[in-house]
Amino acid sequence: MTTGERAPVVLAAPPEVLDDDPRARDCADPLEPLLVPAALRVPAALALMRRRGLDHLVVRDGTHQPRVLSEVALLRRLAAAAGPEDHARRALESVGLIARAVPRLPADMPLPDAVAELLAADDDMAVLVHAGEPVALLTAGSVLRAIGTTRRPGTRSPR
Numbered sequence: 453m454t455t456g457e458r459a460p461v462v463l464a465a466p467p468e469v470l471d472d473d474p475r476a477r478d479c480a481d482p483l484e485p486l487l488v489p490a491a492l493r494v495p496a497a498l499a500l501m502r503r504r505g506l507d508h509l510v511v512r513d514g515t516h517q518p519r520v521l522s523e524v525a526l527l528r529r530l531a532a533a534a535g536p537e538d539h540a541r542r543a544l545e546s547v548g549l550i551a552r553a554v555p556r557l558p559a560d561m562p563l564p565d566a567v568a569e570l571l572a573a574d575d576d577m578a579v580l581v582h583a584g585e586p587v588a589l590l591t592a593g594s595v596l597r598a599i600g601t602t603r604r605p606g607t608r609s610p611r
Contacts, residue, residue: 473562473563473564474562474563474598475559475560475561475562475563476557476558476559476560476561476562476563476565476566476578476580476588476590477559477560477580477582477587477588478563478598479563479590479594479595479597479598480559480580480588480589480590480591480594481508481588481589481590481591481594482587482588483510483518483579483586483587483588483589485504485506486506486508486509486510486589487509487510487512487518488500488509488510488511488512488521488547489511489512489513489548490511490512490513490514490546490547490548490551491546491548492509492511492546492547492548493544493545493546493547494526494529494530494542494543494544494545494546494547494550495543495544497509497521497526497547498526501523506523507522507523507591507593508520508521508522508523508577508589508591509521509547509551510579510586510589511547511548511551513548517553517556518579518586519548519551519552519553519554520551520552520554520577520579520589521547521550521551521552522577525550525551525552526550529542529545529550530542530543554575554577554578554579555569555570555573555575555578555579556578556579556580556581556586557569557578557579557580557581557590558580558581558582559580559581559582559587559588560582561580563595563598566578566580566590566595567595570590570592576591576592577589577590577591577592578590
């Protein structure tokens, strides 16, 4: 090689290989069955979660910033009560007081990029948006389920 010439770039895979990473939306739970109003009371939220087999609810308060309520957050809130009166008061709170903000990510983002964003935010879930509207909830559980059921071409399934 002469001065000014560059060494050839070595790629990990030929450029004609298509990226077959799933989109974040493909692995996430649709929002529709998860959506609840912020005024919903804790007992109704618990009953809904139990009836539908849900771990999370997405709380809408009229803004485009939905928040997430997890069963773990509900449990922590109720367990932190200082005595029976406080427990009764907390049990009647609206879910809008307990739900927390989570990152918002593009629904069509490749799943590995979405996972990297979650890790960078030190969070375990994100609301996915498309055209400015929330469309799905990506959780650590939904990512793990997707990883556990997805095989890449040419790979063998575990025995």
